[in-house]
Amino acid sequence: MKIADFRSDTVTRPTPAMRQAMAFADVGDDVYEDDPTVNELQAAAAAITGKESALFTASGTMSNAIALKVHANPGDQVLMDEDAHSMVYEVGLPATIAQVLTLQFRSNQGVPDAKAILEWVHPESLHTPRTSLLVLENTHNRAGGTVIPYEVCRDVYNMARHNGVAVHIDGARIFNAAVASDCTVAQFASCADTITFCLSKGLGCPVGSVLCGPADWIARARRVRKMLGGGLRQAGILAAAGVYALRNNVDRLKDDHCRALRLAEAFGTSTKIQPVSAKPATNMVYFKTTLPAGTVCTRLAEQYNVLCNPTALHTFRMVTHLDIDDECVEMAVSGLKAICQ
Ligand SMILES: Cc1ncc(COP(=O)(O)O)c(C=O)c1O
Known part of the structure; x- marks a missing residue:
């Protein structure tokens, strides 16, 4: 009997062609950075986002945890939408794993106002914690899969940079944002220091996300991934699904x-x-x-x-x-x- 499962885009099962790609993937030990298929996926993700380097992670949640830990020190302030996935659905990881203070801003259906956010940025002082990171979620899940337009992302990024604040995009569905607008993934990614996207949502893979950013930042992210238990070995079997999806499941x-x-x-x-x-x-x-x-x-x-x-x-x-x-x-x-x- 046919079941129509609209609960989430995470419920997809790999197609026979994707399974075929996974079954015959070249693999190696990715903790040694020896897995050719993981390396291929990471190179493709870096190229698509226009970033220097990329890191395959187990999930969007793991990517966001790594991003918070690498961008912010314990006690720092991190700005994010009050309805962000990291606020609502990641089991309190900003407080527990990253040990940061979250400053939550209100957006208009997921679209933030750069000027309003500016009010929240704290310069470091004897008394105040440092505001080190701003997180944007594009598309915005709880706002209804809305797209933060490129111009808004750019204004927010300019404002953040001007104030010494890094920007991370939780782009779990950034490919949906790109397909729905006349803006490429690389253009959206140019409005942030780092970006993660999920393979296991609209792109139809069983597992995984990719975190992209500057090479030295990704090197630090690799250590945090290891600390969180995300150093996988013959992960090429999983990454092969991602390589397949980037070629076949975007349009x-x-x-x-x-x-x-x-x-x-x-x-x-x-x-x-x-x-x-x-x-x-x-x-x-x-x-x-x-x-x-x-x-x-x-x-x-x-x-x-x-x-x-x-x-x-x-x-x-x-x-x-x-x-x-x-x-x-x-x-x-x-x-x-x-x-x-
Ligand atoms: C916007 C957003 N970010 C992050 C995640 C977390 O992804 P994962 O389920 O792979 O941990 C999700 C999952 O639905 C999401 O919607």
Whole structure:
């Protein structure tokens, strides 16, 4: 029986072609930097982001943890959106692993205001902690997969640099941002010192992220990755999926965006269920319902084989990805119409 799984773009399973690439990957011991496929992935990621160097990591969370630890010392202040993934979903790692103070700013649907953030930057003094890092999330997950436009990223970066603050982009879905705008991944990445992107989301890989930045910074990141238990050995089996995805799974992200738009547009005039954004920017649709979101999601799963997650009492999220086809969208639309009529 077909199940339409809209819970996240992390639920994709590798295609036969991706598995083939993984099965026949050349491998070596990556802690010795001997794995040719990891090296190939890292070189490709550095080229795509326009950075000097790159590091394969186990996950987006690990990349963000490494970025915080390398950019900031314990006790430093790190600026991030109050709804950033690192604030909400990374089990408090800024406080525990990186031991930094987070200064949370409000954004407009994920889009920050460079001037407003400037107010928060502390110069180092006898009394105040140093503000050493600003984190941008692009696309912004909890804001609905919104894209922070290039011009905004550039203004924020200029402001940060002017004040001696480094910028890290949590670009878990930066390829979605690039495909949805007329801006390349390298242009977005040029607005930050470091950037990470996930292979295991829209790009359809089973595991992994890549952290990109200056060569000396990545050398320090490599030591922190080892400290966190992320020094993998014959990791080329995993990296091969990434190499495959960068070649084959980027352009198709536009199909995910079209399907997200179709989902949102199907409920344009309903009073009982409404997309939070009438035109979702990328592959996420947040819906508001008059019924409790938990009830809607349970009934969708039990009666229509459609999976999605509540995000608040009356809000739930649907994410399109490689394993969501047109039939899945039809299943979701007809199920939701029947439940929310
Ligand atoms: C914006 C963002 N950053 C980071 C992560 C963490 O990625 P991972 O699940 O690979 O740890 C996610 C995961 O959904 C995310 O949405």
